[in-house]
Structures are given as C-alpha cells and as structure tokens.
Amino acid sequence: MAVSLREYRARIKSTESMKKITRAMELIAASRIIKAQQRAQAAAPYARELTRAVSAVATFSNVDHPLTKEEDNPVKAAVLIVTSDRGLAGAYSGSVLKEGERLFERLREEGKDVDVFVAGRKGEAYFKFRNRPVVKSWTGFSDQPSYEVAAEIGEALIEAFLKDQGEEGDVDEVHVVYTRFRSMLVQEPTAVRLLPLEIIEGEEAPDAAEALPLYEFEPSPESVLDGLLPQYVQSRIFFALLQAAASELAARQKAMKSATDNAEELIKKYTRIANQARQAGITQEISEIVGGVNALADANAAND
Template identity: 85%
Template sequence: MAVSLREYRARIKSTESMKKITRAMELIAASRIIKAQQRAQAAAPYARELTRAVSAVATYSNVDHPMTTESEDPKRAAVLVVTSDRGLAGAYSSSVIKESERLVEMLREEGKEVDTYICGRKGEAYFKFRQRPIVQSWTGFSDQPSYAVAQEVGQTLIDAFLKEQGEEGDVDEVHVVYTRFRSMLVQEPTAVRLLPLEVVEGEEKPSADDALPLYEFEPSPEAVLDELLPRYVQSRIFFALLQAAASELAARQKAMKAATDNADELIKKYTRIANQARQAGITQEISEIVGGVNALADASAASD
C-alpha cells in the first residue's frame, strides 16, 4: 500500500509540473494573439484598397494580362498549404492539411496534376513522412510572419504561373489553403484560388445614387497591371499568413487551457485516490495492532 501511495504522489507531482508548463504557454499565447489580431487588422485597409485598384484596372482597361487569363486546358495546379511551425495547438495544422487534401483530390478529379508548396514545419513533416514531393517550403515564421516572406512566397508562385506551358515547373492555377480567423473560438480552414486572378470588389453592390468613377491609366493599363498584380498576390498571401498566425495562437491558447483544466482534474483524481490509499493503509495498520493486542491478551489468559 505504501508503494502505491508513493506512486500516486509522484503522479501528482509530475502532473503539477505539467500544469505549470501548459498554464505558461496559455498565457504566452494569450499575450501574443492581441498583437497578431492588430497586425491582421492593420493590413486589411491596404489589402482592401489594393483590391479596389486592381479591380478598377481589370474592369475598365480591357487588357488581357497573363495573370488574369484562364488557360484553355489547365493541366497543373500549385497548392500553397499554410501550417504552423510548432505543435501544441490542437487540431490547427491537421485541419488545414485535411482541407488541402480535399482540394488536391478535387483538382485531380478535374484531371490536373498538383505541385505542393508548404509554409510551416508541421505541413513539411506531414508530406515528407508520407514521401510526397514538395516543390518548395518555408519555415520558422508561422506565429510572426513578415511581408518579406510573403513577397518571396508570392514571387515564387507568380514565377511558376508565368512560365510557358510545358516548361519545367509551370502551373496553370495557384491555390492557397490557410486558416481564417473568425473569432477566438472559431478558426476556419479556407481554400482560395489566387491565379488566374479573380478580383472581387466586395459583397455590397453600389447604390443607384453612386456615380461610377472615371479612370485614367498612366503610362498604360498594361504597365499598371504589371506593377499592381504581383503586389496584389503578395498582399493576399501576407494577409493569409497573418490570419493563420492569429488562428494558430488562438488554437494554442484554447488547447493549453484544455490541457491545464485536464491537469486540474487529474490532480484532484490522484489526490482522492492517494487519500483513499493512505486511509486504507492506516486502517490496515490499526487492524493489525488490534489483532496483535487481542492475540497477546488471549495468550496471557490461556497461560493463567
């Protein structure tokens, strides 16, 4: 019984140590998520205005740009999967990977081959463990992405899209799978097609009283599109990385809070069992003492 009691006390001690770790990680995630939300909100106006500018050029210029032109026979698509670099975030990375698997299956049903690009060590480890080819991967920034990384990722995907069909590494479509931050409780895996460009001005339609703007393009619509479209793609990728970072921190905070609560329950359970074991040990010792006293009393009475 004493061995069992020591075992439960050791379990209580180890669970308390684990609780301190999960509680600290919960607080760290809670402190960082505010900054991540602020960065995502700060990037939204630039992305919105850039979308309006691209929409205006694409709508009023009547220019067939390579990045806005649909391929007549698309055969290959690139899929960028945005996961986390670290674990302990619940089902965050696995949900994104499941969404990417669904997208890949849909593309293959359409007769397209898929090139995979990865952001985050979790996604990279998933595909490497299953021996699936990865064209290129970027790691080490999932919780604090920078615009420089978004530029590098965006330029890589643009270069692959602009290659001539049949050239090594060419793709006809570019898709991004990331986690959209809805709220602290809801993070939604989302798949978006970036190229060929599908520019959406917004959900709200202009009223009848709104005057349509007049646009002049200098030096030319083609030159404006050449400058705006890469910036548009890079800003969309940067916004996706910021959304994913906020979602990762929210998922980690939620997972660590659940782990801390589970540790509390385990400590209570082990404490109760340890008390029961201690009481059982005391009861057994008392029974042995009483039995010994009775045996001595009986032996003394028999000798008299």
C-alpha cells in the same frame, strides 16, 4: 499500500509540473494573440482596397495580362498550404491539411496535377512522412509572419505561374489554403484561388444616377498591372499568413487551457486515490496492532 501511495504522490507531482507548463503556454498565447489579431485587422483594409484597385485596372483597361489570363485547358495547379511550425495547438494544423486534401481531390477530379508548396514545419513533416513531393517550403515564422516572407512566397508562386505551359515547374492556377480567423472561438480552414486573378469589378451598365470612376493610366495600363499584380499577390499571401498566425495562437490558447483543466482534474483524482490509499494503509496498520494486542492477551490468558 506504501508503495502505491508513493507512486500516486509522484504522479501528482509530475502532473503539477505539467500543469505549470501548459498554464504558462496558455498565458503566452493569450498575450500574443491580441497583437496578431490587430495585425490581421490592420492589413485587411489594405488588401481589400488593393484587390479593388487591381480589379478595376484589369476591368477598365481591357489589357490581356499574363496574371489575369485564363488557360483554355488548365492541367496543373499550385497549392500553398499554411500550417504551424510548432504543435500543441489542438487540431489547427490537422484541419487545414484536411482542407488541403479536399482541394487536391477536387483538382484531380478536374484533371489537374497538383504541385504542393508548404508554409510551416507541421505541413512539411506531414508530406515528408507520406513520401509526397513538396516543390518548396518555408518555415520558422508561423506565429509572427513578416512581409518579406510573404514577398518571397509570392515571387516563387508568380514565377511558376508565368512559365509557359509544358515548361518544367509551370502551373496554370495558384490556390492558397489557410485558416481564417473569425473569432477567439471560431477558426475556419479556407481555400481560395489566387491566380489567375478573378475580376471583381462588374462591367454591366450602371444606374443613371450612379457616378462612374474615371481612370487614367500612366505610363500605360500594362505597366500599371505589372507593378500592381505582384503587390496584390504578396499582400493576399501576407494577409493569409496573418490570419493563420492569429488562428494558431487562438487554437493553442484553447488547447493549453483544456490541458490545464485536464491536469487539474487529474490532480484531484490522484489526490483522492492517494488519500484513500493512505487511509487504507492506516486502517490496516491499526487492524494489525489490534490483532497483535488481542493475540498477546490471549496468550497471556492461556499461560495463566
């Protein structure tokens, strides 16, 4: 029993050390998630209004721009999957990778090949382990993304999209798979098509009482779109990265809280078993002493 008791005490000590680590990681994630959530909320109005502006220019200028042109027979699509750089975030990366696999399957059913772009070490390791090619990957920023990284990703995707069909590395569509932050309890894997740009502003006739906006393009609609569309793509990617960062921190906080709670239950379990083992050891020692005393008394009685 003494050996078993020492073993349980060692397990209790190691579990307490693990509990301190998970509790610290929970507090770190909780302290960072507020800032990440605020960044995502602050970027939302800009992304929304920029999308409206680009859509309005594309609608009312009647310009056939390469980034808004639909291919008659699209044969290849690029998919950017946004995952985390570190683990200990529950099913966060696994969920977005599953959503990406569903998108791959849907695109292949439509007869399109898929080029994979990855943000985050977890996604990079996922495809490397399965010996599946990745065109380009970006790592080291998942919980604190910057606009510079979003601009770099956007430039790579736009470059692939603008290549002529049949040219090496060309794609006809660009999709992004990321985790949308709904609340601290809900993070939703989402797949959206980024390019070609889908026109949001309608062309139907408005009501008589509705005021129509007047647009004047300087120096030309083509130049305006040339300047706006890259900004649009980069801002959408930056917004996706910010949403993913907030979702990652929320998932990590939940996972670490669950791990801390499980460690507490495990400590209680080991403590109870250790107490039982200690009591069993004491009982056995008392029984051995009583037995020895009785045997000695019987021997003395026999000698008398």
